[in-house]
Amino acid sequence: KAGVTQTPRYLIKTRGQQVTLSCSPISGHRSVSWYQQTPGQGLQFLFEYFSETQRNKGNFPGRFSGRQFSNSRSEMNVSTLELGDSALYLCASSPGQGARDGYTFGSGTRLTVV
Amino acid sequence: QKEVEQNSGPLSVPEGAIASLNCTYSDRGSQSFFWYRQYSGKSPELIMSIYSNGDKEDGRFTAQLNKASQYVSLLIRDSQPSDSATYLCAVPDTGFQKLVFGTGTRLLVSP
Secondary structure, three states: OOOOEEEOOEEEEOOOOOEEEEEEOOOOOOEEEEEEEEOOOEEEEEEEEEOOEEEEEOOOOOOEEEEEOOOOOEEEEEOOOOHHHOEEEEEEEEOOOOOOOOOEEOOOEEEEEO | OOOEEEOOOOEEEEOOOOEEEEEEEOOOOOOOEEEEEEOOOOOOEEEEEEOOOEEEEEOOEEEEEEOOOOEEEEEEOOOOHHHOEEEEEEEEOOOOOOEEEOOOEEEEEEO
């Protein structure tokens, strides 16, 4: 059974650009969550999607957005990149509605903003 | 907002010893608890989940839950250098729509 797949694995962008990250959950998992991980802040929740609906959003500026498609695949977008957006972005999927049964994480996308 | 607290460490133990990692949480109504292991440069990996008071064992790992005292522990028996990693405690938020993570405890197992 394939795990959670995130693409790309690494990304280098310039300040002011925008970026789109992709996540394919485990087959049958309908809940997809996104986290940002930095050395100083740890794992910070970005948003959670279930059946194409954003059910929960973390405390991030509007430059961070996402969506989920009918096949449960999800994308997140960051516009007008800032140096502070450099981080490991993690996607996680779960079989049920949200976090009750824990998550399985993808390998992450390491974004570097220069 | 639920809070999950962990000592950041590092916790240093010799090979073969028992490593004890602790986590406290703020919401007395929490029902499920998770331990993740994260190697440097990698993503978190779920290693244990526990839902009831008491102990749950899986190989060299034992999770212990005490809801009255609001803490959950992870014991690693016969620690190996390959266990050196950051261990993250996580608790679902109200509504189970997200996991709230502690900052993690870094474990170092020396040969």
